[in-house]
Amino acid sequence: MTRYEEVAAALRQRIEHDLYRVGDRLPSLRRVCEEFQVSVSTAQEAFRRLEDAALIEARPRSGFFVLPRHVPDQLPAMSRPAQCPLDVSQWDDVLDLVGMPGSHPLLMLGTGIPDLKAPTLRPLTRQLATLHRRHDPADLNYDSLIGSLALRQQVVRLAAASGCLLHPDDVLITTGCQEALSIAIRATTSPGDVVVVDSPSFYGTLQILKANGLKALEIPTDPRTGISLEALELALEQWPVKAIQVTPTCNNPLGYTMPEARKAALVALAKRFDVAIIEDDIYGDLAYGHPRPRTLKSFDTDGRVLLCSGFSKTLSPGLRVGWLAPGCYRDRAMHMKYVSTGASAKVPQLAVAEFIAHGHYERHLREVSRQYQRHRDSMIGWINACFPAGTGVSYPQGGFMLWLELPGGVDCHALNQRLAEQHIRIAPGTLFSASGKYRHCLRINHAAPLTDAVSQAIRCVGATVATMVDEQAATPVDAEAW
Amino acid sequence: MTRYEEVAAALRQRIEHDLYRVGDRLPSLRRVCEEFQVSVSTAQEAFRRLEDAALIEARPRSGFFVLPRHVPDQLPAMSRPAQCPLDVSQWDDVLDLVGMPGSHPLLMLGTGIPDLKAPTLRPLTRQLATLHRRHDPADLNYDSLIGSLALRQQVVRLAAASGCLLHPDDVLITTGCQEALSIAIRATTSPGDVVVVDSPSFYGTLQILKANGLKALEIPTDPRTGISLEALELALEQWPVKAIQVTPTCNNPLGYTMPEARKAALVALAKRFDVAIIEDDIYGDLAYGHPRPRTLKSFDTDGRVLLCSGFSKTLSPGLRVGWLAPGCYRDRAMHMKYVSTGASAKVPQLAVAEFIAHGHYERHLREVSRQYQRHRDSMIGWINACFPAGTGVSYPQGGFMLWLELPGGVDCHALNQRLAEQHIRIAPGTLFSASGKYRHCLRINHAAPLTDAVSQAIRCVGATVATMVDEQAATPVDAEAW
Numbered sequence: 001m002t003r004y005e006e007v008a009a010a011l012r013q014r015i016e017h018d019l020y021r022v023g024d025r026l027p028s029l030r031r032v033c034e035e036f037q038v039s040v041s042t043a044q045e046a047f048r049r050l051e052d053a054a055l056i057e058a059r060p061r062s063g064f065f066v067l068p069r070h071v072p073d074q075l076p077a078m079s080r081p082a083q084c085p086l087d088v089s090q091w092d093d094v095l096d097l098v099g100m101p102g103s104h105p106l107l108m109l110g111t112g113i114p115d116l117k118a119p120t121l122r123p124l125t126r127q128l129a130t131l132h133r134r135h136d137p138a139d140l141n142y143d144s145l146i147g148s149l150a151l152r153q154q155v156v157r158l159a160a161a162s163g164c165l166l167h168p169d170d171v172l173i174t175t176g177c178q179e180a181l182s183i184a185i186r187a188t189t190s191p192g193d194v195v196v197v198d199s200p201s202f203y204g205t206l207q208i209l210k211a212n213g214l215k216a217l218e219i220p221t222d223p224r225t226g227i228s229l230e231a232l233e234l235a236l237e238q239w240p241v242k243a244i245q246v247t248p249t250c251n252n253p254l255g256y257t258m259p260e261a262r263k264a265a266l267v268a269l270a271k272r273f274d275v276a277i278i279e280d281d282i283y284g285d286l287a288y289g290h291p292r293p294r295t296l297k298s299f300d301t302d303g304r305v306l307l308c309s310g311f312s313k314t315l316s317p318g319l320r321v322g323w324l325a326p327g328c329y330r331d332r333a334m335h336m337k338y339v340s341t342g343a344s345a346k347v348p349q350l351a352v353a354e355f356i357a358h359g360h361y362e363r364h365l366r367e368v369s370r371q372y373q374r375h376r377d378s379m380i381g382w383i384n385a386c387f388p389a390g391t392g393v394s395y396p397q398g399g400f401m402l403w404l405e406l407p408g409g410v411d412c413h414a415l416n417q418r419l420a421e422q423h424i425r426i427a428p429g430t431l432f433s434a435s436g437k438y439r440h441c442l443r444i445n446h447a448a449p450l451t452d453a454v455s456q457a458i459r460c461v462g463a464t465v466a467t468m469v470d471e472q473a474a475t476p477v478d479a480e481a482w
Numbered sequence: 483m484t485r486y487e488e489v490a491a492a493l494r495q496r497i498e499h500d501l502y503r504v505g506d507r508l509p510s511l512r513r514v515c516e517e518f519q520v521s522v523s524t525a526q527e528a529f530r531r532l533e534d535a536a537l538i539e540a541r542p543r544s545g546f547f548v549l550p551r552h553v554p555d556q557l558p559a560m561s562r563p564a565q566c567p568l569d570v571s572q573w574d575d576v577l578d579l580v581g582m583p584g585s586h587p588l589l590m591l592g593t594g595i596p597d598l599k600a601p602t603l604r605p606l607t608r609q610l611a612t613l614h615r616r617h618d619p620a621d622l623n624y625d626s627l628i629g630s631l632a633l634r635q636q637v638v639r640l641a642a643a644s645g646c647l648l649h650p651d652d653v654l655i656t657t658g659c660q661e662a663l664s665i666a667i668r669a670t671t672s673p674g675d676v677v678v679v680d681s682p683s684f685y686g687t688l689q690i691l692k693a694n695g696l697k698a699l700e701i702p703t704d705p706r707t708g709i710s711l712e713a714l715e716l717a718l719e720q721w722p723v724k725a726i727q728v729t730p731t732c733n734n735p736l737g738y739t740m741p742e743a744r745k746a747a748l749v750a751l752a753k754r755f756d757v758a759i760i761e762d763d764i765y766g767d768l769a770y771g772h773p774r775p776r777t778l779k780s781f782d783t784d785g786r787v788l789l790c791s792g793f794s795k796t797l798s799p800g801l802r803v804g805w806l807a808p809g810c811y812r813d814r815a816m817h818m819k820y821v822s823t824g825a826s827a828k829v830p831q832l833a834v835a836e837f838i839a840h841g842h843y844e845r846h847l848r849e850v851s852r853q854y855q856r857h858r859d860s861m862i863g864w865i866n867a868c869f870p871a872g873t874g875v876s877y878p879q880g881g882f883m884l885w886l887e888l889p890g891g892v893d894c895h896a897l898n899q900r901l902a903e904q905h906i907r908i909a910p911g912t913l914f915s916a917s918g919k920y921r922h923c924l925r926i927n928h929a930a931p932l933t934d935a936v937s938q939a940i941r942c943v944g945a946t947v948a949t950m951v952d953e954q955a956a957t958p959v960d961a962e963a964w
Binding site for chain 1: 573576577580581595598599603604607608610611612614615617619620621622623624625626627628657658660661664668672673686689690692693694695797798799800801802816817818820821822823824825826827828829830
């Protein structure tokens with residue numbers, strides 16, 4: 001632990017033990033320097049860590065103040081999906097969410113879109129404009145199938161921060177993370193095979209399984225620690241599983257990060273049963289803690305982990321820049337990449353590579369992670385205040401998604417119908433299950449600035465849910481249906 | 483036929499009947515006006531048509547002169563592929579061609595790359611730079627899954643020129659034509675199914691069949707009129723075919739355009755046997771004649787034709803902008819699009835839409851088509867002069883590819899090995915077959931300016947082939963092997 005981390009840890013402990021309460025002013029920089037016998041720059045760095053963790057905020061000419069914190073009144077329960085491989089359905093619901101045009105009159109609370117108005121994104125579009133303006137015919141040409149070396153080199157550096165030692169030739173650039181996932185799944189399976197998934201699970205992956213005639217075996221998942229290794233082991237003993245697809249870091253939709261020991265155990269389990277792991281790390285760089293958590297891939301000793309990531313959640317989904325480290329499945333992955341879209345567009349790759357190389361990426365991540373963490377706390381505060389008792393809320397360790405579990409058998413499709421009058425829409429939980437479970441759950445995005453419109457919308461959703469709970473209480477239904 | 487078309491047709495007939503020979507000056511504008519009793523602008527338009535057709539050229543202050551024409555001494559033979567469905571191989575050879583980085587020391591004669599130095603492309607990169615510079619957060623967001631309306635509207639206008647009446651909602655924007663083909667094939671087949679292809683056939687499509695566990699049934703194909711309808715009918719009677727995949731206009735690699743009557747008959751045949759048609763029209767807008775040829779889709783009455791196209795061969799492959807009109811397979815195509823890459827990148831779509839809307843696309847097509855036709859004639863002249871007797875050469879009606887059939891059992895992989903010393907590389911014919919036929923054939927690109935380096939390279943290839951033919955004659959091999 002470096003000196004400034006020690007100072008930050010000491011101050012954090014005092015805040016967590018209520019020596020300084022919400023709204024209190026922390027001791028001045030000078031006082032901290034004296035107390036801990038450190039330089040001003042070390043003390044500043046310690047304060048910056050606490051700011052990053054959304055524990056304090058600087059107020060101009062006044063000092064540093066303790067921010068309000070909110071933790072959920074109640075977490076969602078451990079999920080209990082079906083214990084057998086299932087065909088995936090739910091495409092109509094997914095299309096309903098992703099098929100919509102970009103501009104529509106509804107306030108979409110459930111999308112997977114990061115804050116695209118962050119000022120730290122400006123150098124990216126500037127770089128794109130500059131690259132196009134130079135009009136180099138080479139930029140208009142096919143890139144090499146594996147992707148631009150400049151970007152692969154930067155990806156290798158990012159991967160090192162999550163504990164992976166990769167060579168640029170181990171990385172395949174893709175057209176967004178969706179293509180990386182699609183390639184990884186097709187490279188490790190054949191139609192009819194069984195793929196294990198965490199549950200709830202990202203709908204994009206579930207739909208890839210559907211499109212390739214694969215069966216999904218959903219495993220009980222803890223909202224704090226991720227996929228149940230015990231249930232997974234039983235499943236691997238019982239079923240002929242070909243691949244395990246999980247999002248172990250800043251999970252979508254639950255927000256948890258699996259503890260390192262469980263990550264290591266998961267990789268060991270996959271090795272014991274000789275199963276591939278498809279790791280979705282698209283939100284991993286948005287972890288609130290520092291350094292960012294390790295990937296499963298960092299525990300991989302024999303190339304069985306296919307690490308999928310990209311820049312849609314950190315920078316811009318419209319760029320469609322993703323990447324895949326396919327491990328020992330490289331040859332099949334290259335073939336799948338070729339038949340899917342050929343080489344990916346070149347200029348966006350070069351622009352992202354420059355953006356990272358010049359330090360803009362790190363700066364941007366620092367800003368938006370802090371913002372997303374602040375928003376999480378505010379949003380949880382609103383939900384605690386406005387939703388009926390018994391509402392479970394996730395407590396994300398990164399990213400910009402909250403998962404809500406509603407009490408009293410409230411149906412989120414019915415909820416969406418009622419919200420339509422208020423021009424509000426949430427992402428219903430059924431999208432995140434192979435067979436349409438989680439009708440009483442929903443996902444909410446907390447990336448964009450929390451305007452009055454958003455705060456009113458959350459209050460409106462909470463009030464509508466409360467009304468529905470009361471109605472349900474008046475007309476009881478068979479709870480088993482959920 | 484308009485008045486200027488009548489004048490152009492009359493003049494063309496005189497050139498073709500040698501009333502004016504190579505190098506002769508045509509009558510002046512004024513004389514043509516007098517003779518045909520037309521306005522100056524009509525006469526000018528007629529001359530422009532003849533220029534477009536590479537029959538004449540304007541020389542400043544001198545008038546219009548008849549250009550040299552070259553037709554192949556010998557066309558390639560009708561292909562005779564295997565008469566049964568086969569698994570596709572040849573991936574290693576394809577990877578060898580497409581896996582290479584953009585900058586490498588070899589002179590690549592066999593690529594599928596258009597002329598990217600055409601000055602008429604400039605407004606496109608200018609538009610891209612402008613769009614990025616405006617830094618609209620909406621541009622950074624996911625587009626709608628079906629693609630930007632602005633581009634779909636322009637695509638509908640282009641499709642009208644090929645005889646198709648489409649609605650913007652009939653069009654799905656894709657990440658390049660490769661994704662359109664991939665989606666179309668996956669939307670119409672299941673693993674194990676049989677797909678008919680013309681032969682030789684685009685390697686990208688053959689590899690899609692391989693990746694999806696489909697079998698290719700290659701049909702004899704005429705180098706002037708395309709796939710044999712007679713052989714196709716027999717095949718449809720004999721095998722349970724699910725889809726027919728052809729490139730009937732400006733075929734890659736043979737260059738032919740199927741006559742309209744045969745196109746209509748092909749669609750009727752598919753209807754009789756209830757089979758889907760996947761039409762690759764990626765080179766269709768590069769037809770040398772005016773108006774451009776009709777698509778199979780224009781003869782489609784019940785939505786069984788899936789029309790695949792894009793802007794990789796007309797504008798820039800690096801943009802990755804393609805499109806698909808999936809007919810009655812729209813729902814499955816949308817699902818396949820979603821799982822493949824999600825929505826496609828937005829800004830390239832908007833830039834292409836603007837480029838078309840402002841007339842730049844039409845202007846660019848006119849220039850490059852004329853250039854490609856002139857290059858075809860020069861290239862054929864060189865090949866007639868430098869390659870040994872018995873070399874068959876295609877006579878393309880559009881696009882920028884020549885297909886050569888070498889005499890005496892020359893093996894193009896051995897040829898490439900010899901050419902490596904000269905830093906030259908051709909695309910071997912084996913890529914264009916499911917099972918590695920056409921070892922004695924090769925594809926040559928005539929898009930880029932015909933520099934001295936290119937002309938020397940062609941002479942070098944011809945001389946190397948001649949040497950190999952002489953060696954083969956000295957050590958006869960079993961001709962049946964080919």
